[in-house]
Amino acid sequence: MGNKKIINIPLGSQHISLLEPVKFKFACENEKIIEVDSDVGFVHRGIEKACTTKFKFDAVPYVVARICGLCAITHSLCYTTAVESLLEGEVTQKAKYLRILLVELDRIHSHMLCLSHTAENAGFEAMFMQIMGDREYVMDLQEKISGNRIQFDYVSIGGVNRDITTDIIKDIKTNLKIIKSKVDEYIDEFTNNWSLSLKFQDIGALSLDEAYDYNAIGPLARAAGLKTDVRSETNYLPYDEVGYKMQLGTVGDIHSRNIVRLNEILNSIEMCENIVDGLPQGDILTKLRGKPNGEALVRLEAPRGELMYYIKGEGKPLLNRVRIKTPTFACIPAFMEVFKGSNYADAPAILASFDPCMSCTAK
Amino acid sequence: MFSSIKKAFKNLFTKPQTIDYPVSPIEKPAGHRGLIEYGEEHCIYCLKCEKACPPGSILFVHTDNPTENPKNKKSLEYKYNPHLCIYCGECVRACPKPQEALWQSEKKPMIGIKEDRVNDGWFEIEALKKSK
Amino acid sequence: MINKIETSLKTVVEDIKNFYRKEQHHFLTLNGVKLDDETTQVQWIFSTYGEVDDITMFYVDVKQYEFIPSVVEILPSAIISQREIVDMFGLDVEGSTKGLYLDEDSQQMPLGSCGI
Numbered sequence: 001m002g003n004k005k006i007i008n009i010p011l012g013s014q015h016i017s018l019l020e021p022v023k024f025k026f027a028c029e030n031e032k033i034i035e036v037d038s039d040v041g042f043v044h045r046g047i048e049k050a051c052t053t054k055f056k057f058d059a060v061p062y063v064v065a066r067i068c069g070l071c072a073i074t075h076s077l078c079y080t081t082a083v084e085s086l087l088e089g090e091v092t093q094k095a096k097y098l099r100i101l102l103v104e105l106d107r108i109h110s111h112m113l114c115l116s117h118t119a120e121n122a123g124f125e126a127m128f129m130q131i132m133g134d135r136e137y138v139m140d141l142q143e144k145i146s147g148n149r150i151q152f153d154y155v156s157i158g159g160v161n162r163d164i165t166t167d168i169i170k171d172i173k174t175n176l177k178i179i180k181s182k183v184d185e186y187i188d189e190f191t192n193n194w195s196l197s198l199k200f201q202d203i204g205a206l207s208l209d210e211a212y213d214y215n216a217i218g219p220l221a222r223a224a225g226l227k228t229d230v231r232s233e234t235n236y237l238p239y240d241e242v243g244y245k246m247q248l249g250t251v252g253d254i255h256s257r258n259i260v261r262l263n264e265i266l267n268s269i270e271m272c273e274n275i276v277d278g279l280p281q282g283d284i285l286t287k288l289r290g291k292p293n294g295e296a297l298v299r300l301e302a303p304r305g306e307l308m309y310y311i312k313g314e315g316k317p318l319l320n321r322v323r324i325k326t327p328t329f330a331c332i333p334a335f336m337e338v339f340k341g342s343n344y345a346d347a348p349a350i351l352a353s354f355d356p357c358m359s360c361t362a363k
Numbered sequence: 364m365f366s367s368i369k370k371a372f373k374n375l376f377t378k379p380q381t382i383d384y385p386v387s388p389i390e391k392p393a394g395h396r397g398l399i400e401y402g403e404e405h406c407i408y409c410l411k412c413e414k415a416c417p418p419g420s421i422l423f424v425h426t427d428n429p430t431e432n433p434k435n436k437k438s439l440e441y442k443y444n445p446h447l448c449i450y451c452g453e454c455v456r457a458c459p460k461p462q463e464a465l466w467q468s469e470k471k472p473m474i475g476i477k478e479d480r481v482n483d484g485w486f487e488i489e490a491l492k493k494s495k
Numbered sequence: 496m497i498n499k500i501e502t503s504l505k506t507v508v509e510d511i512k513n514f515y516r517k518e519q520h521h522f523l524t525l526n527g528v529k530l531d532d533e534t535t536q537v538q539w540i541f542s543t544y545g546e547v548d549d550i551t552m553f554y555v556d557v558k559q560y561e562f563i564p565s566v567v568e569i570l571p572s573a574i575i576s577q578r579e580i581v582d583m584f585g586l587d588v589e590g591s592t593k594g595l596y597l598d599e600d601s602q603q604m605p606l607g608s609c610g611i
Contacts, residue, residue: 041596048583049605059417062451126371133380147396153451161452162394185366193367215522215572228521228544235547297497297540297550308523310540321606325524333572362596 004029009344013042017121017348020358024339024347031344036336040329044362051322057083057292057313058157060322067324068360069150070110073102074302075324076155078309081236082298083157086313089288093238093280095159100237101275102146102154104268108179109138110303111261114355115186118258121349124195134182137175144168159285169276180269187262190255200254204350206338207252214334218305218327220354223260224252230301242274254353291315302327304355326360396450397469401441405463407434412454412465420447421454424491444485446475497550504555508564511539511553515569519543520551525576527584529606533558535584539566557586559607565589583607 007028013021021042027035047067051060065076077099084091116131139149145168146152146161154161190196206216211224221228229246231239247263249256292313299308305327312321335354339347382389399421413421422442429438450467458465475481502510515522523540530536534556543549557563563586566573577588578595585604593599 044596046605055417058415062417062449062453126367136380143395144392147394153449156453156456161456189367212517213571215570233542233545233547295497299542308540310526312528321528323524323526323528329575330524330572332575 006034011347011351013039015348017352019117020356022356022358026339026344026347028344033339033342033344033347036339038332038336040332040358041362043359047363048322048324052319056317057319060319061155061157062153064324065151065153067363068326068357070113070357071106071302071304071307071360072150073106073152073154074300074307076152077103078298078300078307079311079322080155080157081300082296082309082311083292084288085296085298086292086294086311087157087288087290089158089286091159092282092284092286094282095284096237097242097275097279098160098164098284099155100239100242101272102142102152103237104271104275105138105142105145107303108265108268109135109142111265112138114352115190115258115261117352118254118349119196121352122195122199124193127189127196131186134179137179141172141175144171156285158288159283161285163284164279172272172276176269176272180266183262183265183269187259190258190262196258197255200258200349200353202251202253203346204338204342204353205251205253206334210334210337211252214337216331216334218302218331219257219260219264220305220331220334222247223249223257225250230299230306234299236298236300242271242278244271254349257353291317292319304328304357304360305331324363326357326363328354328357329361332361391469395469396452397467398445398472399443399448399450399454400466400468401443402464402466403430403432403441405460406432406441407459407464408432408436408439409459411457411459415453415457417451417453418447418449420444422488422492424488425495442488445472446481447485448472496548497552499552499554502553502555504557504561504563507539507553507555508566508569511566512569514551514553515541522570522572525573525580527580527586527606529584530556535559535586535607537563537580537586559585561587563588565591 009026009028011024011026013023023039023042025037026033047063051063055063061076061080064079065072067075112131112135116128119127119131142152143149145164146154206220206224208225211221211226216224216226217228225248227246227248231244232246245267247260247267249260292311293315295310295312297308297310299306301307307327308325310321310323311319313319331354335351335356338350342350408423410423413423420443423439424442426438426440429435429440450472452467455461455465455467500510514520521542521544523542526538526540528536528538536554536556539553541551565577565588567577567590574591575595577591580586581588581591582593582595582597583605584607586607593601597603
């Protein structure tokens, strides 16, 4: 028997199917991948050091929102919740409801971007253009509520910045009805069209045992059957009053991840309609006094998984330590495990279905 | 399976969704973020807007010919950099007189072109402030 | 509520092995906090599936030259957090070298005791 040769092929830092730079080195034997090596620190900017030396504690929400473009409001909201627990004062119920409204609208447009990128990798470019065109309805709503399309700058320490009027509420209801009918058509396409459902079955599977071993989070874990979601494990925001339900899959391959994301979009649309119908009265911004003194740890559910902030202060304007744990950073060991045993030609499609956000990883 | 073929056929006859800006204008909704404007007669020179700005785009520097405002005891002058500003509105919320001395308008900010060297004057102002 | 449990460098692997159950606890991350010019506090943070706000934290105060054992056999996903601690604080962890964010032969430790 002759020896099988092992060839090293890079999925390099510049590639046609990647949105952000990341480098993987695969050791392949006749097209099957055996070993994986990765390099993720291409976009490192030193944000944790800047938050403790250059910016005071009430300017940090604006710094931290610029770590990532797609999950900007979850970073800003998580830090603000952590600081508010160390100051004196209470946030009103109306401000909490408005915060959940924007977080769920952000989740809708982020999942639509991931689904269109997956469809492009299957070769179905017309679906990519169509989902991107329908995403404009959500971006219009975000611009009317907060003033910007992506970097909202909506959350301040003590509440939110802008109020919502009855004209905007009417526009929210019209646009959400249009998006709901489009998402129902997408579910029909993603389950019945052969180039989107047959091609993706049994590729890149993560079993339930492996998900427990590698501590997977987000839609990656829920598609494998693991019941974990930060929205049901914390009570900073009133998610149980607006109708949140956990969506699970069974197999853990690319097809079930797509279906879990589509079902989460439908659940988010239902939550937004409930919020707008039952909005309480009150102020939107309260002044909080004091300087942060002590430790605080807060978790929140970003579109890609679980986000954690740990801050420590000593009663001065500059903080002592800000530790950020982003969802893609914690899932990299799980990514590297899924690649082993699959074909080299499937690697770009598997990477796009994880929804990696490299600006969050290398902060 | 055939619904996508029917939809592709229908899309041949509808007009495209792209707006060809700058030939045709974009409609902006009411209340979008624009330039920060300053009314000097009502200002009390408390310097709260300078402390609240996250990137540091409002600075009060010493000047030799101050205005005739009786509250201007240290001969300061207001300087604003529209290219460093992030249009968040923190300065307006920190001001004690928000609609008279400092407010956010709906005017479009100007574009920064490399040949104009827009930041050279600002570096001198920052050096002057640091040496005080 | 955070439950903080103090441990030592010789017994930290045993303590985590006795505490961690695969289907009940979730490993979040590893963290380091600079206390003064010579000591750094290293923290291992866990949470529980299904419970509201139940966080457990094991912590050790280490000096700059001490050797920290690795927990990768119990928690396979800790490998990347250990590489980040080596980069940012300049500590010595078993099985990890610099190279995640900084260059491989760099002498800097941005968040550590020297603060370069």
